[in-house]
Amino acid sequence: MEKKKIVEIKNISMTYHTLDGETKAIKDINLNINKGEIVSLVGPSGCGKSTLLSIIAGLIEPxxxxxxIxxxxxxxxxxxVGYMFQRDHLFEWRTIxxxxxxxxxxxxxxxEKQYKNAENLLDIYGLSEFKESFPRQLSGGMRQRVALIRTLIVEPDLLLLDEPFSALDYQTRLAIADEIGIILKKEGKTALMVTHDISEAISNI
Incomplete structure (x- = not known):
């Protein structure tokens, strides 16, 4: 059976122009991502990973x-397209x-149905007792789980994860990366994650 393509990236290049000249961020990127796949792109800071995600999300034009898609x-x-950023961007004045x-x-x-669905997701992923709490009352890892649930609940066909664990300490980062990888597989989601950490990338495979 032929795999169903969710994303086709065709010859993508991006050059930024400034008064000082031009900078090539990415050049001739080609990639297909099939339904249900979790793909990790690994590279150092400044190599154009976030630029590629922004293009896929439609935030900038290549x-x-x-x-x-x-x-x-x-x-x-x-x-x-659902986009999970480096920071969780939870609103501190709103409950979980x-x-x-x-x-x-x-x-x-x-x-009412969507509210029940939100309660169910919080329960499944160990956050039901915190649903009326505020973000400041949660650990960094718990906040990232909330951010992921917020992204999942709108039912996007594709999730983009831009180094979503970089603000956490190393041990927590690996644990949460593994946990979120399990969540994505359980929900049958297609995802593209960028990171500079090979261990983090492997934990989502």
Whole structure:
């Protein structure tokens, strides 16, 4: 059976122009990601990893090439793409369950069924007792789990993870990376993660 492509990255290049000249961030990137795959890109800081994610998310336009998601060309931000950043970006004045629901709230999709789904995800991933807590009351690893649930609940076809564990200490980073890898596989999600840490990348395979 032929695997179903979720993402097609075709000849992507990106050059930044400034008053001092131009800088090539990435050049001639080609990659296909199939449904259910978790792909890790490993490279040092400044090699263009985050630039590639921003292009896939439709946040910036490449100098050359195109991105297709489910055979449709990306022309801007797309609700089929979920983006998990380096920091969790939880709103400190909102409770945990309110943070989880914010993406659905923006889309006007919050209802009783979705609220129950949010409670269920928090329960499955060990956070149900903290649903009325505030982010400052959670550990760094717990905050990252909340950020992931917030991304998952809007049901994107593709998850982009931009070094989402870099703010954590090394031991916690590996534990949470492994944990989130298990969550992604359990939910059957397609994901692209960028990192500079080989151990972190391996933990998601």
């Amino acid at each position: 100098t050359k090439g195109e991105i297709l 489910k055979e449709k060309k990306i022309k801007g931000p797309n609700k089929e 369950i309110e943070n989880v629901l914010i993406g659905l709230e923006i889309q006007g999709r919050v209802n």
